[in-house]
């Protein structure tokens with residue numbers, strides 16, 4: 001039987017999978033330790049207005065520099081945090097830290113925070129958001145929560161209620177990675193999103209001849225406009241991609257072409273050196289990620 005004493009379970013993995021499971025457990029322990037010992041940090045990537053080329057906000061992205069393994073991608077450790085239940089505490093730390101950092105920025109500049117499906121499913125989540133805003137004295141409209149389509153997988157009254165409670169707080173809501181999930185359009189009808197983030201897989205290579213991506217981006221933009229939502233094109237890397245995205249009418253752009261994620265101190269330094277106009281043109285961080 002697959003159940004029984006916990007250790008017997010290992011017999012059902014191949015030796016490679018066994019190593020993976022062991023690895024995950026080790027990483028989970030290390031992650032727990034990192035959380036307790038200030039081992040996680042946030043970096044911030046600029047989001048730029050298509051029209052004005054001014055920075056309108058930054059997305060907070062979580063980083064973990066493992067003492068032995070070096071930097072570990074959030075695409076690897078966030079799922080581990082989700083499975084182990086650590087995501088609650090990690091998400092709370094991210095929310096508080098991002099709001100505190102953003103409170104030091106120029107008025108009107110927003111911070112976007114990624115919210116995982118299990119955070120979103122937690123009835124205590126709105127309190128976490130309110131506490132973080134109050135603790136940082138940050139106006140709710142300066143916080144944007146990024147949610148992926150997967151929150152609709154268990155589409156129930158709880159999901160609807162969560163949207164209502166978050167909108168009541170006054171934060172903005174963005175639909176992240178649009179086009180990569182199961183992309184039912186039904187939920188766009190009722191979920192109160194302020195913004196759709198077009199996934200990088202559509203943006204990258206969109207400027208290549210014969211690519212169908214630009215037709216898809218165009219369709220998403222007109223859909224968003226009809227619904228009164230902004231659009232951010234994610235992952236623009238080249239001048240050609242940038243030119244195309246602007247031509248297709250995306251209201252915002254986020255990508256290496258304008259700036260890589262950078263430490264909070266560099267966001268502040270950049271704003272100071274720009275005076276009041278946080279222009280993205282020629283914007284350089286002293287310590288961008290590679």
Ligand code: C2E
Nearest residue numbers: 061062074075078094114115116235236237254255256257
């Ligand atoms: P995401 O929310 O879609 O974030 C955008 C990702 O695209 C980031 O990767 C960013 O560094 C990367 N990116 C932005 N522009 C470019 C570009 O021009 N070229 C390329 N190649 N990449 C670009 P990152 O930081 O590795 O994060 C990956 C994912 O991990 C995020 O995707 C998000 O789903 C998750 N994540 C990161 N931080 C958090 C967090 O605090 N909480 C939760 N729940 N998830 C997080």
Ligand code: MG
Nearest residue numbers: 059114146176
């Ligand atoms: Mg995001």
Ligand code: MG
Nearest residue numbers: 176177197234
């Ligand atoms: Mg995304």
Ligand code: MG
Nearest residue numbers: 148176177199
């Ligand atoms: Mg993503």
